[in-house]
Amino acid sequence: MPSVMPSSSAVAVRKEVADRLRELCRDAGFNGRELALRAGWHPSKSSRIINALTSPSDEDIRTWCRLCGAEEESADLIAATRSAESMYVEWRRLQRTGLTRLQNSYVPLFERTRVFRVYSSSLVPGFLQSRGYATALLSAITRFHGTPDDVADAVDARLARSRIVREGGRRFALLVEESVLRHRIGDAGVMRGQLDDLLAATALPAVSLGIVPAGAEREVWPLETFSLYDGEQVEVETLTASLTVTRPREVAHYLDAFEKLSGTAVYGDRARELIASAADSIG
Template sequence: MPPTSPSSSVQAAREALAARLREIRLDAAMTKREIAARCGWSEAKSGRIENARTAPSDADVLAWCRACGAESMAPDLIAANRQADSMYVQWRRLQRTGLKRLQQASVPLYERTQHFRVYCSNVVPGLLQTPGYASALLGGIAAFRGLPDDVAEAVTARVNRSQIIRESGRRFAIVIEESVLRYQLGDASVMAGQLGSLLSAMDLPAVSLGVIPFAVQRETWPVESFSVFDDARVDHEPLSASVTITAPDEVAQYVKAFGAFHRQAVYGAQARALIVKAIDALG
């Protein structure tokens, strides 16, 4: 199953980098003290870097490689170091200029992706959100985080981005928990409109929409929502951060998890019945 902590992927990347630096040191037949002397820092720092307790700077990585006579390896290691830095991005940093820019930033990713796998346990996926639902959701996010009020513009950007779901040549496999149908964002009319829109989305030729019923015997437990883009990248968004995962072994875990959720979901008439039931419950 996918990692449950948003920082776990970052730590795994840090540990992989630290292991490579240790291998370079051992291949050079050098001690941590010798590395420290050549780099001009303490032996303790060498130990912290090698044990992934301290994240090295780009300059640290370059100095380490030079000290070991492996300067040619520095560019790849620096790239890996920067990838680890970018995997966990604080929401405040991403959203400091408002939500519209955040919606627009993902457009290139959406445009180059051919196969989308989306699992949602808490809200309707952005690709399927109506303007009313998106407004309620983004408005709540902006208020909670004290962001600039550009909700109307962000909703427009999200809806425009979602038009890709109607383009040919792409596939969208989407699985939601039945709870998503019951969590009310906006008033009853907003929810009724959103649920009705889900029924319409099921008719789109490129869309496979499944619902995991409350009553199903679980093969896997619900996890935080995530999206897989062409088996090459995973994005998931816990409360405090946006996490991007590109390590093949971790991406494979999410693909495996999505397969499990897909098997537990119902489709077609059974899924429609659950959505209609949720609409009826709105009164």
Template sequence: MPISPSSAAQAAREGVAQRLRELRAEAGITGTELADRCGWTHSKTSRIENARTPPSPDDIRRWCEVCDAVGQAPDIIAQSHNAEAMYVEWRRRLRTGLKQLQNSYVPLFQSTQLFRVYSATLVPGLLQTEGYATGLMTAITDFREIPNDVAEAVTARLERSRILHEQGRRFVLVVEESALYHQVADAEAMAAQLGYLLTAGALPAVSLGVIPKATPSRPIWPMETFHMYDDAFVSVELLSARITVTQPSDIALYVNAFEQLRSLAVYGVGARALIVKAIDALS
């Protein structure tokens, strides 16, 4: 996992390092003493404590044993595993094109009952039309210089979006008003996309909220796009990676943020008025 001090993934790795460092300090032993008792070099201890080298499960078990904290090993091992699994590089996910990425989400979608999505910049994938998705994926393909399978990827995305009509699921989607104006496709495709939002927002299982640009003194700022799948985990989209958040405390943070963002949005007639305004702006 590449070191990225600004990422939640690196912060998670540093959290593991801090716990191990605290165990050593509480045991009253130096880094050199711990290394000797564990049977490795002092530099390895330093790399682990500074989050430069992720500890293996066996490393963590030895560390906890030396620090007389064997009972904490399983929890720290789980925390370390989550930290290393959290950061998925887009260039690895996309090296064969976009279709594979679209299909990879199908099992997750099938196992989720409550979808919560916040987007400040784009129409959420679940609500994208063919023209809009084609424009967006073409731009992504060109920017990343990856194999062009846009047509197949768009078909896969539209197929996946049929889940909106399946019983037993709920979709709560919140977008910033500015997302309605970012033209990732031509005017005709944008008009079709915005028109579809008027229809999709009326589906029984869908709650579509739009946060007006003119919202005064908002208590929470526009932030990165994120998707919540039940209460299992959160997917955060960055330019270079998709970060998966699995720690309960971090998920709770996103739940709190989503609820605050949701409370700022307008729905029904109010949302429709903002969407119609964006359609009128196309001309």
């Protein structure tokens, strides 16, 4: 669960951008008013920007960074500004009309992505969920959030969306903590079916399934579930919201974490042994 409310987070990011622009100005040896004159702006424009009263446009940021001799900063600041208002999207708002619309909303992103990297510390990644597992999970989400019950349609949408794993032209690097194999979602039969599907998935040519063993010595602690799309966008899931990260430096941190977690994971026969062990433990 995020430590602050979504709206507060957006305000904090806007202020962070404003503070950084002020610092760039100071480091360049002039104040906001002087920068406005150099940019050909009304003096009040720079004042509004550095006081976080007005969000700068992409071009405003490029101009600001160029005049301050810090053009390398513009990409991160632009990405931060773009995501400030939408960085947290509350699940309740997304799910207001049920879960089917939410499942379908990801289709354009999935269609344009060629390399998927998914890390999950709690659940089987959606791409590999069986019908029974997805039904049990989405039913629990519907009950918890009190949203309209369209689980059957939502499951159909999720499974239809997941067919891209078998269509070719994309790569899927999927990492799960070993505990995911033992978290009971649905009844014993559902979990056995899901684990059987995971075993089968290890043979899919487009899929690399890694499992981080519970007793492994690790560089990176268990993290929140996140998905990386072509190394350009990250979606982070919390209990109440979805967080979209596009700032290059932050995306780079997630890529680094994913690589370190990948180095801790086991694959192939060793991964299949862990899946089989979890299946054997089901009562």
